[in-house]
Amino acid sequence: MKKDRMETPPLRKRGQLHITETIAVLFIFFVLVFFGLLFYSKYQKISLAEKQEELLGERAMETTLKTLFLPELGCSKGEAEQEDNCIDLMKLEAAQKTFSEHINDYYFGIFSYANITVQELYPDSARSWTLYDKLKTKTLEDGTVVKDWERKEPTYFVVTLRDESQGRVQYRFGYIVVEVYS
């Protein structure tokens, strides 16, 4: 053992000692910088996800608001103001065709990637109408179309449905589902 110790060159010179000291300081410094960066990137990632969540929620509310006030659907009566939270079923049925035909050239500008469905609850809970459906998708190399969204934010709003198809005004009851994607 004693012999071995004698073979190892001793750190006698002050210069050598300083270099080792500097390397150790630099090593600790870079370790701290690395941990700092790691912590910062993690924090940024979390806050970005939170921001995206907040923006999606905001978009869901805005899209619902826009849908509820669409002149294409509203219950009007001549020059009087439209009834609040009411959908004219005759207009809704006609609007389905118009919306699907102009989804890319106009309505995407209003609703972006979303799905808007009107569901009747009473008296006929089996009736529903899809007003707008635009999903975010991507095409894979093999030609398969798959979804390209991570989050979906659904919003529900109760509405009355005005039905005049029998020659007189009847009110039904339902809700509107607005789902937005990101």
Added chain:
Amino acid sequence: MDMTPKQGQVEVTFNWVYVLIAGAVILLFFIGLVVRQKAVSEEQLSIEVVRIMESIFTGAGVSEKTKNFIDISGLAEYTLYFGCSNEVGEYGILGTSARAENAIDPFFAPKEIKASQLIVWSLPYRLPFKVIDFLFITSSNTQYIVLGEVPFATEFVNSTQGFNVQHLVSRQEYEQIDPGHNFQVRIIDTVGTTLTAGSGVPLLLQSLGNERVTGVSFGQGAVTYYSKNNENKWEQQGAAVPMVSLDEERDAAKYAAIFVADADMYRCNLKKAFRRLELINEVYGGKENEPGGKIQQLLNYYGGHPESLCKNPLVERQDNLVTALASHQRNAAACRLDASTCTNLIASARALRTANKALAELGDCITLY
């Protein structure tokens, strides 16, 4: 005497130089970080402001007839700008990359706003049914001077309570208009006789920049825009723009003409409304040569009830609803492409309104709108 420094002295000097250089580098690094962070924060702030503006405009656009007074004192140093070209509106903060584009909602605003309070108001645009909400954006330091003693002048002043509006009736009052501390002044000539190309701008307004003193004059169903020129005279800005409206109370098209900066922005935003009108016409009447829409459902229903009196205003009489709607669809498409045909659109909107009223007056009939 030996003047060569000892080893210890060299080492101490070297350590100090080393510390100084390292300190300077670290200091520069942090200064750079702060400067960069400042620029990023300002950019983020402007993006956030534009996003908030989008939300405010969406809310204000649907809350019909509600005036929103928004405190933007935190942005008082920034200038908001508004524009519109090729049916796409744009707004943002001047001097930053933050901006938003909107090809759907018509918004009528001055070209620039620099204020501590933003005023946002919307009115429904009907032709004859509701087409879209017109959004008016202005500020507390944009002054509107209403000239003339016509009912519209009184109506405008009454409906814009809380805005920076002044009603003047005499020529003498007009000559003495004082801009005060306002950012810009808009003169509204409701009669169409005071503002004429080449006439003088009131003396006290001459101190403001040309783009800050503008005028709008109504006459014979059209609106003409003016602005101050270098000779302190009124100069007409482009040709008169026909107003496409049914001239009712709180006429959205007329109010829009007052709040919008100039003729180009007015035309551009009206085209957005005409585009929406074409689509709503499709909901009501289907496509040309392709029956459909709500009217087809009415025809189907009353086709099965030959005894119904509703068929008369709907399809039988000369100025019936089906013909009026078909004509309205054609005119909407034509007006969007060529403004000179827009008078036909007003006529077909009136015919449609009359036919729909006739249907409503029968009592039991389903109306189109």
